[in-house]
Amino acid sequence: xxxxxxxxxxxxxxxxxxxxxxxxxxxxxxxxxxxxxxxxxxxxxxxxxxxxxxxxxxxxxxxxxxxxxxxxxxxxxxxxxxxxxxxxxxxxxxxxxxxxxxxxxxxxxxxxxxxxxxxxxxxxxxxxxxxxxxxxxxxxxxxxxxxxxxxxxxxxxxxxxxxxxxxxxxxxxxxxxxxxxxxxxxxxxxxxxxxxxxxxxxxxxxxxxxxxxxxxxxxxxxxxxxxxxxxxxxxxxxxxxxxxxxxxxxxxxxxxxxxxxxxxxxxxxxxxxxxxxxxxxxxxxxxxxxxxxxxxxxxxxxxxxxxxxxxxxxxxxxxxxxxxxxxxxxxxxxxxxxxxxxxxxxxxxxxxxxxxxxxxxxxxxxxxxxxxxxxxxxxxxxxxxxxxxxxxxxxxxxxxxxxxxxxxxxx
Numbered sequence: 001x002x003x004x005x006x007x008x009x010x011x012x013x014x015x016x017x018x019x020x021x022x023x024x025x026x027x028x029x030x031x032x033x034x035x036x037x038x039x040x041x042x043x044x045x046x047x048x049x050x051x052x053x054x055x056x057x058x059x060x061x062x063x064x065x066x067x068x069x070x071x072x073x074x075x076x077x078x079x080x081x082x083x084x085x086x087x088x089x090x091x092x093x094x095x096x097x098x099x100x101x102x103x104x105x106x107x108x109x110x111x112x113x114x115x116x117x118x119x120x121x122x123x124x125x126x127x128x129x130x131x132x133x134x135x136x137x138x139x140x141x142x143x144x145x146x147x148x149x150x151x152x153x154x155x156x157x158x159x160x161x162x163x164x165x166x167x168x169x170x171x172x173x174x175x176x177x178x179x180x181x182x183x184x185x186x187x188x189x190x191x192x193x194x195x196x197x198x199x200x201x202x203x204x205x206x207x208x209x210x211x212x213x214x215x216x217x218x219x220x221x222x223x224x225x226x227x228x229x230x231x232x233x234x235x236x237x238x239x240x241x242x243x244x245x246x247x248x249x250x251x252x253x254x255x256x257x258x259x260x261x262x263x264x265x266x267x268x269x270x271x272x273x274x275x276x277x278x279x280x281x282x283x284x285x286x287x288x289x290x291x292x293x294x295x296x297x298x299x300x301x302x303x304x305x306x307x308x309x310x311x312x313x314x315x316x317x318x319x320x321x322x323x324x325x326x327x328x329x330x331x332x333x334x335x336x337x338x339x340x341x342x343x344x345x346x347x348x349x350x351x352x353x354x355x356x357x358x359x360x361x362x363x364x365x366x367x368x369x370x371x372x373x374x375x376x377x378x379x380x381x382x383x384x385x386x387x388x389x390x391x392x393x394x395x396x397x398x399x400x401x402x403x404x405x406x407x408x409x410x411x
Contacts, residue, residue: 016376077104131377190341
């Protein structure tokens, strides 16, 4: 008889954002006369930069001419985009990353979820922050690296608590681990890690022959010049880290789909006998086996952000969302709630002082505003909610007025 992968049965009943969507849909169906403002899921609202749409149109026109038509492209990405990434995202910051160490993909969510396939299932010791982007944990549960979910946490994971006491930046664990997930600027908290903190993580990974999976999808929002944009700004990180980047929040590609993963050729991992293997070669094999590449017009559109005009337009877009974030952060603070994020990240992480789903329901039912309950990101997320800055200025201002009125009414 055909059998299922029983690791899937360990997963919690539903994916966080699917649960939110279900609650919001039920509310909208019951209250069609009350328009809802969505500040929950981190989807962008502003149009693509003009340089990207121009490049997209031009590349589409190329596809209509026999002499410039493109069929299958290189699975790892076209050289023009990989070289632009290497020059502008890494060499410009003093990071020694080569173009052929960059793998173009259709989303960093996919890459963050898929990267675990090249590592051992049995005996691998995981270190994952809490609260955390659910994909990190759920894909490892699916792969069979964890035990059951007990009291909101899976056995077999070293959870790295992110709390108000440590500024939502996890401390180095006291025990050895093998595969470490870090995300800065952080989703969901918006917290950032200092150079000293990242240096300590690189040293820990080196000491334990571990690998850091560094999700840097929100680096374009960093405005503090002291905060690193890449793990590779830290000496020695090439030997212990894989980095994930996305054009989704940088340039509005959530519906266009383009991202990349950096796997240095100096990064090594071990087999059961202790023999070393190139992680770059393993990922290249996995990537070419299971992925057929990002469409040529999409890659041309992504490459356009590295032009002078593209850089300016991306800065304008990210500044717009950060201005929304500043409005939210100020309004939340004026309501007497503590929060972090919103200065180097597009998310504001609010310490509500009450059950996070209760606060979610309060905002949905009384303010018609959708946030994201922190409990959905992990045990340490309880008592918090995430509010996203991804929306129009008008909607953000309206939402803040509604939230203020709803909280005043609930006292």
